[in-house]
Amino acid sequence: MIDRTVQRTLDPETLGDHLDRLFRAAWALTGSREDAEDLVQETYERVLRRPRFVRKDDDLGYLFRTLRNTYYNSRRTASRRPRIASDLDNLHAASPRTESQPEIAAETNLVLAAVAGLQDPMREVLVAVDVLGLSYAEAGKALGVHENTIPSRLARARLKVVEVLER
């Protein structure tokens, strides 16, 4: 049963604070900077469509759940696998911070593409914990799995990422 006393309205004014992390999470889910941009935009449109109620300090978890649902809905609709890697020669910097540092943009692309190439359960856990910074408990709640399943799955996901990066 939901305890209404610990809920509050999600304040649109604070949603921009999570934009950078959510963008990286979307990139790691889709494997494409362009798809990530579309996904985050659609996620915010969904969230802002009407007032939302969240538990205290669960803004990021709520946004991630919405991002994830939006991603799977669009993937089902498109009936296609996510693109894994973009052409390094055509890399676009994601922000002014990386525009002047193309090597950082390239590294980001490689790392997030490696994450995107993981199988869904491993990728989701790694995105929730290591990219977004959710706790194991928050990640479990966001992904609908028991908290105890998170760390072993995360360990495997990290090993896979290193394996891909070393190729």
Added chain:
Amino acid sequence: MTHEPELTDGLTDEELADLARLADGTLPAARRAEVEARVAASPQLSRIVERQGIALAAIHGTADTGAPARLRAQVDRRRGTRRAPERRRRFDLRVPIAAAAAAALALALVLPGALTGGLSVADAAALGAKPPTQPAPAGVPGTPQLLGAKVDGVPFPNYAAKFGWKPAGARSDSPSDRHATTVYYRKGNRSISYTIVSGHALGRPAAANSTTRAGVEFRTFRDGDRTVVTWERGGHTCVLSAKGVSPAELVALADWRGKGAIPF
């Protein structure tokens, strides 16, 4: 068909979970020595932990990548069309000011976080129990007592040279309409979290021990299995928290002024 990586052959999920937690600093302090001993005795486990660290460093290295300006502008525009509903006025404005002040005082006594946007020191301390998501901030050239990270102009101290606590990571959060930055420090198998919250100071926890040093009040309390000390610097709430670190050690760190280099 999935193919289990060779490196994890023969390991249980519980063992793998311990290694993940060891690498990201969420392994309970009570179990750390035992797990570290097992890792030290096993090349297989050592290799796994090492690779956990490589993955974490690679992923945290992406933290410099922000959302494109175009996306931010779109989101800002969209947010502009839906603001949070204004709070319903809680009492008639004709209520005498004295009565309102008395009500606020009573509320503040009962709920320390009630007048500070709902965020409490315990909430801020809880951020320190989460894993880092960003690389450790670098030191400030020429000022070895400081790290480059700061919140509203309040810098984080660099404990490495004086105390041996080395910066090990960082994270940023936005709890209850605030910004909070946490820097993690490691020393051997222990870690501490230092959180600074933006905006005016949070309500002081009532059930806490109080120590005053050089005019600054430090309040210490237990939050679950963590020891927490909170104080103010530049009108901002600072929170140091850790497992397995004594209140006295935390207060000594909190009170360190680095020969005047650390502004209070």
